[in-house]
Amino acid sequence: MTGLTAIQKVVSRKTGRPRVEVGEIVEAKVDFLMLHEVTGPLAVEEFEKISGKVWDPSRVIVVFDHDVPPSTIDLASQMKRMRSFVKKHGISNFFEIGRGGIAHQVLFEEGFDVPGCLIVGADSHTCTAGATGAVGIGVGSTDAAVVLATGEIWLRVPETLLVEVKGRLGKGVFAKDVALSIVGKIGSNGATYKTLEYTGETVSLMSLSERLTLANLSVETGAKTGIVQTDSKSIEYAERSGRCVGLLEVRSDPDADLERIEMDVSNLEPVISLPHSVDNVKPVSEVEGIQIDQAFLGSCTNGRLDDLLVASKILRGRRIAPNVRLVVSPASVKVYAEALRTGIIEEIVRAGGIVTSPTCGACLGMSRGVLAEGEVAVSSSNRNFIGRMGDKRSKVFLASPATVAASAVEGRITDPRRLLS
Amino acid sequence: MKIRGRIIRLGDNVDTDVIIPARYLVTHDAEVLAKHVFEDYYPEFRAKASGGAIIVAGENFGLGSSREHAVIALKHSGVKAIVAKSFARIFYRNSINLGLPALVIREAGGLERLKDGAEAELDVANGVLTIIKTGEKFSCDKMPEFMMKIIEAGGLINYFLSKRE
Numbered sequence: 001m002t003g004l005t006a007i008q009k010v011v012s013r014k015t016g017r018p019r020v021e022v023g024e025i026v027e028a029k030v031d032f033l034m035l036h037e038v039t040g041p042l043a044v045e046e047f048e049k050i051s052g053k054v055w056d057p058s059r060v061i062v063v064f065d066h067d068v069p070p071s072t073i074d075l076a077s078q079m080k081r082m083r084s085f086v087k088k089h090g091i092s093n094f095f096e097i098g099r100g101g102i103a104h105q106v107l108f109e110e111g112f113d114v115p116g117c118l119i120v121g122a123d124s125h126t127c128t129a130g131a132t133g134a135v136g137i138g139v140g141s142t143d144a145a146v147v148l149a150t151g152e153i154w155l156r157v158p159e160t161l162l163v164e165v166k167g168r169l170g171k172g173v174f175a176k177d178v179a180l181s182i183v184g185k186i187g188s189n190g191a192t193y194k195t196l197e198y199t200g201e202t203v204s205l206m207s208l209s210e211r212l213t214l215a216n217l218s219v220e221t222g223a224k225t226g227i228v229q230t231d232s233k234s235i236e237y238a239e240r241s242g243r244c245v246g247l248l249e250v251r252s253d254p255d256a257d258l259e260r261i262e263m264d265v266s267n268l269e270p271v272i273s274l275p276h277s278v279d280n281v282k283p284v285s286e287v288e289g290i291q292i293d294q295a296f297l298g299s300c301t302n303g304r305l306d307d308l309l310v311a312s313k314i315l316r317g318r319r320i321a322p323n324v325r326l327v328v329s330p331a332s333v334k335v336y337a338e339a340l341r342t343g344i345i346e347e348i349v350r351a352g353g354i355v356t357s358p359t360c361g362a363c364l365g366m367s368r369g370v371l372a373e374g375e376v377a378v379s380s381s382n383r384n385f386i387g388r389m390g391d392k393r394s395k396v397f398l399a400s401p402a403t404v405a406a407s408a409v410e411g412r413i414t415d416p417r418r419l420l421s
Numbered sequence: 422m423k424i425r426g427r428i429i430r431l432g433d434n435v436d437t438d439v440i441i442p443a444r445y446l447v448t449h450d451a452e453v454l455a456k457h458v459f460e461d462y463y464p465e466f467r468a469k470a471s472g473g474a475i476i477v478a479g480e481n482f483g484l485g486s487s488r489e490h491a492v493i494a495l496k497h498s499g500v501k502a503i504v505a506k507s508f509a510r511i512f513y514r515n516s517i518n519l520g521l522p523a524l525v526i527r528e529a530g531g532l533e534r535l536k537d538g539a540e541a542e543l544d545v546a547n548g549v550l551t552i553i554k555t556g557e558k559f560s561c562d563k564m565p566e567f568m569m570k571i572i573e574a575g576g577l578i579n580y581f582l583s584k585r586e
Contacts, residue, residue, distance in 0.1 A: 025565065025567060038446045038488070039487060039488065039489065041449065042449040042489060042490075045449070046578050049578050049582070050578055050581050050582060050585075066443075066446075072447055074447030074448055075447050078447065122487060123486075123487055124485065124486050124487040124511055138487045138511055139487060139511060139514060139515075140487050140488070140489035140492075140511060140514060140515035140518065141449075141489045142489060142515065142518040142519060142576070142577050142578060143514060143515075143518060143577070145578065146577060146578075146581060149581075154567070188434060188481060188484060189434070189480050189481040189484070189507060189509075192481065192507060192508075192509065192510060193510050222481065222484065222509055222510065224510055277434060364438070364443040364486070365442065365443050365444065366443045366444065366446070383436075383438070383485060383486075385436045385438040385439060385485060386436075386438070386439050386461060386462060387438060387439060387442050387461045387462075388438050388443075392461035392462070
């Protein structure tokens with residue numbers, strides 16, 4: 001019998017069986033379920049058709065993040081509905097406006113992303129939880145409704161594509177450049193239904209924050225989830241969380257049946273995804289000089305402290321180009337507070353940027369930085385589909401926080417290596 | 422289970438942001454969502470789908486966001502089934518969960534013979550798409566039995582309720 005893949009190990013544990021096979025459809029027990037104010041109300045409505053009782057309120061996490069604080073009466077009403085659900089069922093893991101941030105960041109900060117845990121979220125970027133060896137699976141509202149009632153979900157055990165990344169990153173090249181390069185290599189349909197499992201020297205050297213960026217973009221290849229193989233950094237995270245579940249070694253066996261790809265990033269340049277698909281990845285140097293209207297720094301992909309820090313280093317002593325606005329949305333209240341304390345926010349504001357409340361907002365064209373007809377944005381977020389950040393004739397280029405900041409200073413797409421000392 | 426409708430042809434990589442932009446995710450009222458379906462990308466879509474439609478699309482249909490609103494918008498516009506070369510996984514689950522059949526077509530080359538506007542019939546259980554006028558048949562993968570049961574029940578919630586009875 002061949003060895004097991006990481007995802008087989010986790011799903012086996014969640015079905016209470018010694019071994020599940022790839023391709024099998026199984027009922028798995030969920031450790032945590034995440035809902036937000038956009039997909040949550042529909043999940044709650046469907047849940048109420050089938051049950052009056054949440055399977056385990058301590059395992060449900062409700063976060064407000066997409067439009068925070070709400071900019072329309074409709075969104076405010078959706079939040080109100082979620083608050084009454086939270087109250088009725090005694091859900092203590094509720095992150096009110098001003099006390100949380102973007103769901104995937106909150107899950108990480110609050111120690112839910114424990115290795116070996118199965119996290120289901122009514123949001124496609126739930127795969128971010130894989131940074132620390134958890135299995136995060138994005139679903140729609142009806143799936144979430146059934147999990148609310150039963151604590152279980154049907155899953156097809158996915159194939160695994162092992163992504164081995166080798167080499168040390170050069171100056172001005174970041175986890176985002178690696179992640180975009182992987183999406184470019186695999187393609188937006190290249191890993192559909194599969195698990196991406198990340199390993200290799202480059203990944204080992206990454207901080208947990210950088211791994212969150214890597215895991216986050218897994219879904220842009222069509223993958224069901226992305227898992228970074230666990231090591232001392234993720235195990236230390238698990239120990240700190242106080243939520244250890246007993247499967248700390250999340251990695252495939254050497255003889256497991258899986259596909260592999262290898263990448264050497266030693267000579268990788270900063271890269272950028274051109275409109276209108278995430279896998280349309282080119283070196284920044286090839287598109288330098290395109291005029292921009294907006295630079296956006298934020299999102300579950302790149303709105304963390306290290307992202308804001310690298311941007312502030314580029315902005316220090318400089319001014320944002322007059323034709324550009326820089327919109328910064330910290331990923332969480334904790335990130336915001338820390339960026340305030342360390343002076344990062346001040347650097348951004350002094351350079352001419354504006355800092356919003358922690359929210360998804362601009363990333364999906366919902367609020368706080370939407371684009372008008374014909375406008376061009378460079379964004380640290382995760383999608384550049386037609387109309388993603390606003391008008392259907394706007395354009396979004398996806399890049400690292402450093403490229404976003406450098407482009408904001410120059411007023412056009414800029415290779416950040418020229419501005420990093 | 423047989424479904425009849427006019428074919429609406431779509432290309433590869435149709436994402437959920439173009440099916441229903443985020444600015445409308447402030448409700449899950451089916452009528453409101455249907456009113457704005459494909460608003461930026463294919464504004465005539467709703468009018469075309471209103472009499473009953475079968476979408477025939479290329480690769481990776483429904484990529485992107487987990488918004489189930491996309492399936493609600495399509496269904497309420499008159500879409501009865503989706504046939505595509507491949508589906509993005511969250512969309513696929515959402516479609517099945519809301520009782521909208523989603524079948525993978527096995528057509529090696531292009532889908533040119535499936536003309537926009539042609540009247541077609543989809544035999545969901547057997548995975549056969551037939552063009553009414555010409556009688557041409559196209560085969561699709563049969564849906565796994567478990568998913569077929571969800572479709573027959575009219576979606577996951579109904580399936581769940583029927584199992585409990």
